[in-house]
Amino acid sequence: MCKTVFRRLIGAVITLFCATLVLFIIIRLAPGDPIEIMLGRPGDLAIKNTPAYEARVAELHAQLGLDQDMLTQYGQWLKRLVSLELGTSIHTGREVSIEIAERIPATLMLSLAAILIQLVSGVVFGIISAIRAGKILDHVIRLFCVFFASVPAFVIGLVLLMFFAVTYHIYEISGDANIYRLWLPAITLGLVSAPQLIRMVRANILSELGQTYIVSAISRGLPKKQIMRHALKNAMLPIVTMMALSFTNLIAGSVVIESIFSWPGIGNYAMNSVLLHDYPVIQGYAVIMVSVVIMANLLVELLYMLIDPRLRNRSRLERGLENE
């Protein structure tokens, strides 16, 4: 057990290391002179074409370590990342790590609310759909799933916003993150991500019902309720893995939703920075997102090992067969 945990940890660290290397290469491959970008602030632009500007360029060149070779540059960059020095925003001139940290609570609030909605509706409707497999209610739920899996998140968001904010004035349009403004984006995000979970819960329960232990339970004449309870317990396990996947999807989905509802989270901030060409912010956002995804995956794997005793002492190869 300890050995497996250790191996997972090492694997995650290597993945994180490779991911930062990929990011570094992408950033270095990008067209545009980093110094010109850094000197894009009005104060610096004013001295362009003067000796002072040239001096500033030379100073920055040395300060950024651009005269060193790539490997040293990567090493220094990595060292700054570890100590969370993400540079300063070109647009506001403030520390990127502070700017992002300020916006994390809003995003966290939104994603937790959305995950809660997704989890509750996913499990409830998934179970109903599986128990009533082939009946009308199952067909209705499945149709609902296919429909909401096919509508872009921003369309649902805009329609809800139109209905609640513009037509009926129930929802306040502003740029604040508070509990009264949470419900609409959370519902939108929940609606978009629920179908996937409903489908998975349904499929899991149905495949669990095909196992031999269920057949033996039926032949022993156990009551239907008790059999269902057995099946549900086992069918719920893979949901843990599913939640990690949906967390990744939520990060992606929240960019759009935050942007539509002008929710002051990190997704909205990163999106605005892309449009403002605020490179340090985007770079910081990418590093943080990638680390969060890797950590979420690691956490889920460890949690999964803790819950499911069958997986505790298996090699990666064997597990790969079943997980996929």
Add this chain to the structure above:
Amino acid sequence: MSKGKPPLNLIAGIVIISVICVLVMGAPVFTHYNPLEQYPEERLSTLSKAHLLGTDRFGRDIFSRTLYGGRTTLASSFLALVCSLVLGLLIGLTTGMFSGTIFDIIVMRIVDVLMAFPFMVLAMIITALFGTSLMHLLFVVAIIWWVPFARLTRSIVLQVKNETSVAAAKVLGANTRAIIFRELLPKVITPILILATFELGTLILSISALSFLGLGAQPPNPEWGSMLADGRAHFFQAPHVLLGPALFIVLTVLGLNFMGEGLRDYLDPYEIIKL
């Protein structure tokens, strides 16, 4: 495999997709408006007989723009998906066949690393650094979208390669290439096709979301995502501006999802036990 009557959702999906394909490919037949021509006097007019889906802020006919725009959206998404499918299939087949070797370990590490990049995040970095265009988005798709195909293919190959049919082929003297393409490929292709229909839907949704935020195709070229971005500012004033492209995106993805579900029910159904 059970080959009975094809399920209703498969038929529905195929009908929806064919109708959209016919409409988009035969755009000049169904509309006589030029998608780029502006009629300022008719700007933001609602649905009418003359303009089936109304006009946008420059007075361009939205129905015509949607049909012509579908060509860009559908063709580019389809092409990007086919590329990643082929790449994923090849990588999955080879890593599955040579599992446990250095090659497999390195490729699986690359898969791990790529899986740490959500599509949205990578797309944002690339478009921020290299500029916003549909080409850059498709490039991101090509980098990242082969992963699910490779993973699925590899896991199937790992299961299948110890079966007797493969052993028999080996005994009969088949070389590795023959085993991969004659024995393994046919077993992999059905689940991969099913996955591909779903993935194409997801791809269209993701690209339209990015275009909606202004990172995709740039105006004035009609493309569903960029039309959505263009109409965003006028949505609350004239909601119909988004109706055309949104409707077509929803219908396309709906058709693809129906097709995927139908194909799965038709080609590899799972047993439903009745209590």
